[in-house]
Amino acid sequence: MILKHLFAAVLSATVTLVILWPEQPKADTQPAAFLQKRGPLIVSREPTPRPAALTRTPSLFAGQAGNSLFAPAAPRPAENDRRRVAAVSPLIVPDQRIMLRGQAGARDVQVLRQVIGYAESRRDGYDAVVYGARVMPPARPTQMTVGDIFAWIDATPRQNHAIGRYQFIPSTLRRLVRVTGTSERDLFSPALQDRLADVLLAEAGLDDVRAGDMGRHRFMNNLARIWAGLPNSTGKSHYHGYAGNKSSISWAQFDAELQQVFPNRG
Numbered sequence: 100m101i102l103k104h105l106f107a108a109v110l111s112a113t114v115t116l117v118i119l120w121p122e123q124p125k126a127d128t129q130p131a132a133f134l135q136k137r138g139p140l141i142v143s144r145e146p147t148p149r150p151a152a153l154t155r156t157p158s159l160f161a162g163q164a165g166n167s168l169f170a171p172a173a174p175r176p177a178e179n180d181r182r183r184v185a186a187v188s189p190l191i192v193p194d195q196r197i198m199l200r201g202q203a204g205a206r207d208v209q210v211l212r213q214v215i216g217y218a219e220s221r222r223d224g225y226d227a228v229v230y231g232a233r234v235m236p237p238a239r240p241t242q243m244t245v246g247d248i249f250a251w252i253d254a255t256p257r258q259n260h261a262i263g264r265y266q267f268i269p270s271t272l273r274r275l276v277r278v279t280g281t282s283e284r285d286l287f288s289p290a291l292q293d294r295l296a297d298v299l300l301a302e303a304g305l306d307d308v309r310a311g312d313m314g315r316h317r318f319m320n321n322l323a324r325i326w327a328g329l330p331n332s333t334g335k336s337h338y339h340g341y342a343g344n345k346s347s348i349s350w351a352q353f354d355a356e357l358q359q360v361f362p363n364r365g
Contacts, residue, residue, distance in 0.1 A: 207309065207360040211300055211322075212264075212293060214356045218328035218347045219266045225289045229261035231343065236262070245276055245291075246283030259342070263287065265296040266326070275299070299325050308361055315361040319353060329353060 220227035226239045234255040236243060240262055243251075252260045252269050260269050267275070275295040276283070285291060303321040307313035316332060323331040323346075327338040330346035330353055338344040358364070 207305070208297065208300065210356060210360050211305075212296065214348075214353065215296070215322070215326055215329065216264045219326055220264050221347075225264045225292055227262070227264060227266065229259040229266060231259040233258050240287050241289060243287050244283060245281060245285050245287055248272070248287055249283065263292045264289070265292060265299070266328070267292075267295065271299075308363075311363060315354070315357055315364045318361065319357060 216224060225241050228235055228240065232255075234251075236248070236251045238247070240248065248262060249269075261267065262272070272295070275281075275298055279295060279298060281291065281295070300322075303325060304313045304318050308315065308318040319329070320331045320337075323329040323337045327336045327341075327344040328347045329336070330348065330350045331337050332350060334346070334350045336344050336346040339346070354364070
């Protein structure tokens with residue numbers, strides 16, 4: 100009897116324990132609320148497209164969208180190239196050269212243009228106007244037509260009018276325009292100025308000195324009769340003292356330049 104009551108008590112306690120034991124939590128496949136509200140812990144490095152208004156503004160770095168405030172640096176010439184350029188002309192160092200524009204032509208013509216330009220207009224080049232002009236042209240010479248140049252000359256009498264890289268005086272300029280068939284509507288451009296000066300080089304005997312029929316020194320004296328900034332064999336300008344003219348380089352410098360292309364000095 101006692102065993103019967105004891106078994107009933109144990110059975111009742113077991114049932115109670117099973118009923119009261121907590122259930123195992125079910126796996127929650129949804130992220131917790133606080134994880135749902137925050138962004139990803141690792142973001143992509145792919146840049147977000149920029150607004151169109153920003154891509155139109157200048158970029159501080161070359162190669163990005165828009166215009167660059169810093170242009171790529173020009174490649175530096177190799178040391179051998181620098182020495183070769185400097186050796187072309189002992190008179191005109193590379194940084195002071197007035198570079199040829201338009202058709203360069205033969206090397207002797209290049210040297211002649213550079214020497215004459217250095218002697219006549221080393222500061223302003225193709226836009227040079229004679230220092231003694233009291234009334235300057237209304238615009239840069241290279242931005243004017245030949246007709247504009249003539250109009251300026253006609254409107255400002257009793258003053259010097261030498262103009263351009265080769266310092267053409269009015270009578271010479273009018274003659275060269277006529278013999279070359281240049282229109283007064285043509286721009287007084289660097290290319291045109293070179294072409295007009297080439298006529299004067301031919302008149303000084305360029306073809307003869309090329310052929311060996313004229314010596315370098317005679318040719319140099321002929322050039323000095325055309326350009327007052329060049330010296331003749333006396334070391335002075337052919338027009339020394341006239342209207343303030345004087346040579347701007349020495350005979351030795353002049354001779355050294357032309358010796359590069361005309362070795363026969365006779």
